[in-house]
Amino acid sequence: MIRFEHVTKKYGDSVILDDLSFEIKEGEFAVLIGPSGCGKTTTLKSINRLIEPDAGHIYVNGKDIAETDPVKLRRSIGYVIQQIGLFPNMTVAQNIGVVPKRLKYEKSEILKITRELMDMVDMSYDEYGHKYPSELSGGQQQRIGVLRALAASPPIVLMDEPFGALDPMTRSSLQEEIIRLHKKLHKTFVFVTHDMDEALKLADKIIFMEGGHIIQMATPEEMLENPASDLIRSFMGKRAADSAPVQLTAADFMRPNPISVYKNRGIRECTEIMARRHIDSLLIKNDDDTYAGVVSVNSIKRSGKTTGPIGEVPLSENAVSYVTEDAMESFDKLLNSDKDYVVVLNEDDTIAGIVTKTSMAKAMADALWGDAQ
Amino acid sequence: MNFWNLYGHKLLVAIGVHFLYVLAAVSIGFVVALTLGILLSRVPSIAKMALPLISVFQTIPGVVFIGLLFLSLGMVPATAIVALAIYAVFPILKNTYVGLLSVDKSLLEAARGCGMSKMQSLFEVELPLALPSIIGGLRMSTVYTVSWAVLASMIGLGGLGEFIYIGIATNNNALIVAGAIPSGIMAILLSLLIDAVKKRITHAPQKEASAA
Numbered sequence A: 001m002i003r004f005e006h007v008t009k010k011y012g013d014s015v016i017l018d019d020l021s022f023e024i025k026e027g028e029f030a031v032l033i034g035p036s037g038c039g040k041t042t043t044l045k046s047i048n049r050l051i052e053p054d055a056g057h058i059y060v061n062g063k064d065i066a067e068t069d070p071v072k073l074r075r076s077i078g079y080v081i082q083q084i085g086l087f088p089n090m091t092v093a094q095n096i097g098v099v100p101k102r103l104k105y106e107k108s109e110i111l112k113i114t115r116e117l118m119d120m121v122d123m124s125y126d127e128y129g130h131k132y133p134s135e136l137s138g139g140q141q142q143r144i145g146v147l148r149a150l151a152a153s154p155p156i157v158l159m160d161e162p163f164g165a166l167d168p169m170t171r172s173s174l175q176e177e178i179i180r181l182h183k184k185l186h187k188t189f190v191f192v193t194h195d196m197d198e199a200l201k202l203a204d205k206i207i208f209m210e211g212g213h214i215i216q217m218a219t220p221e222e223m224l225e226n227p228a229s230d231l232i233r234s235f236m237g238k239r240a241a242d243s244a245p246v247q248l249t250a251a252d253f254m255r256p257n258p259i260s261v262y263k264n265r266g267i268r269e270c271t272e273i274m275a276r277r278h279i280d281s282l283l284i285k286n287d288d289d290t291y292a293g294v295v296s297v298n299s300i301k302r303s304g305k306t307t308g309p310i311g312e313v314p315l316s317e318n319a320v321s322y323v324t325e326d327a328m329e330s331f332d333k334l335l336n337s338d339k340d341y342v343v344v345l346n347e348d349d350t351i352a353g354i355v356t357k358t359s360m361a362k363a364m365a366d367a368l369w370g371d372a373q
Numbered sequence B: 001m002n003f004w005n006l007y008g009h010k011l012l013v014a015i016g017v018h019f020l021y022v023l024a025a026v027s028i029g030f031v032v033a034l035t036l037g038i039l040l041s042r043v044p045s046i047a048k049m050a051l052p053l054i055s056v057f058q059t060i061p062g063v064v065f066i067g068l069l070f071l072s073l074g075m076v077p078a079t080a081i082v083a084l085a086i087y088a089v090f091p092i093l094k095n096t097y098v099g100l101l102s103v104d105k106s107l108l109e110a111a112r113g114c115g116m117s118k119m120q121s122l123f124e125v126e127l128p129l130a131l132p133s134i135i136g137g138l139r140m141s142t143v144y145t146v147s148w149a150v151l152a153s154m155i156g157l158g159g160l161g162e163f164i165y166i167g168i169a170t171n172n173n174a175l176i177v178a179g180a181i182p183s184g185i186m187a188i189l190l191s192l193l194i195d196a197v198k199k200r201i202t203h204a205p206q207k208e209a210s211a212a
């Protein structure tokens, strides 16, 4: 759909785009990301010829855009500029209708499109259509900016940090909306951001740029798993820890120092401990501190005993992991067992901790959102 | 009462003539200034040299100018109108130029990005946004022209200036006042009218845009 071949752009002596080659496929949601000044906007503007490269070729739908009329080209490519750029002298409806009007759509057709689009972002035409941009909130203006780019139903939509200046709540709801629009409209989106969270949330493909080069082009998963440089890693912050989740061990996720008692403790004493700590089972250890098993309130009840050492109650067999074991494996054991936790043992069979469903949830949260609690 | 009987008719004619001078001069000045302003705004590098030059023109005393035009054109109303129109140009020209240049660059880019041609961008985005500034210039020109038109009578072309000059020459204060007050009122009424027009054609929210 969009193909860059050895595209170079210079301003004076400084090379802004350095021999860029890449391809964005039809229907893809591509996100350009990278530090400020790395050439994201320049790349984007090259696609609708707001900027002409010094060397190389850009193809849209197989046609070299250098040979197309720039005005016509721009009418077939939606564009959301970095500063929103709604025309203050036009109403919301007129702003949305700018490109269709250029393309000589019927008035009634433009009205219909405008209504439909505004409905899609929950801003009714009747309420907002005749307002001026300065009468809208920042988030509403951003929405209209996106709608304006979509109005003539262009197959490609370029968006330059469209949600840049928004508070996190509005931003995240607009992100949801843009994902919905992309799913619904099946267009090729090229989206610029410098926010990795946004990129991971939206992208089918992330294009990471630095100093006019593409450092990595990958799906969000690939980039999380194998960031190609330290810069990308730092952009992803906690999300891509130095080792990916697969390399983490049971020890990383277990709850250390679970409550455990020696076999010869009295049954009554044990039930008291459980009551006091609000737990329904205890880890039992042998005299040499090695793990012996688990005793639960239920098994004590079923044994009918109220006195004597706890070791006389039948122990249940919880799944066991060793501290060095892959965390994924102990999660699997936990999922496949009917127990609430997996017991984690040190190399010498002493008790190290337990892996519960909560630790598993925390691990997933960490992997997905960084340092979540 | 006596005054009105003596001069009433003459005064009405003078007011009419004065007004026509202003109307003709400002209209011509407006068209010229708008055209020049738009052209200059397309080539700011030339404008940076041209505008100071034009403003020097502006400082030549009106009397000198009208005198020169009188010598070349003779005692016809066109002399007064041309002279006044030249003076009317500058405030409008300057405000048009400044207004066009102060349109946010990102909006120009948005216009291009939306597939507007240069003309469409000019007429649908730039001029509407520069309009408050342009009308401000128009108002200034109009008010000035009302008072400059007084000079027309110097070369015997009538208007309210005639009353003032005769009044001064014959030491008749009533005549001076009869010339001065209507021209003052004319200036005020015209500027009120222009303000009203400006309010009508520029949308309320634009106040913010021009304040920013």
Ligand SMILES: Nc1ncnc2c1ncn2[C@@H]1O[C@H](COP(=O)(O)OP(=O)(O)OP(=O)(O)O)[C@@H](O)[C@H]1O
Binding pocket: A011, A016, A035, A036, A037, A038, A039, A040, A041, A042, A043, A194
């Ligand atoms: N007209 C210009 N003349 C000279 N240098 C320019 C011009 N436009 C952009 N640059 C330079 O090109 C580089 C890339 O600019 P670009 O706008 O593409 O960056 P960006 O990645 O979009 O950054 P940001 O995240 O800040 O928007 C920057 O170093 C910028 O200073």
Ligand SMILES: [Mg+2]
Binding pocket: A040, A041, A042, A082, A160
């Ligand atoms: Mg940018």
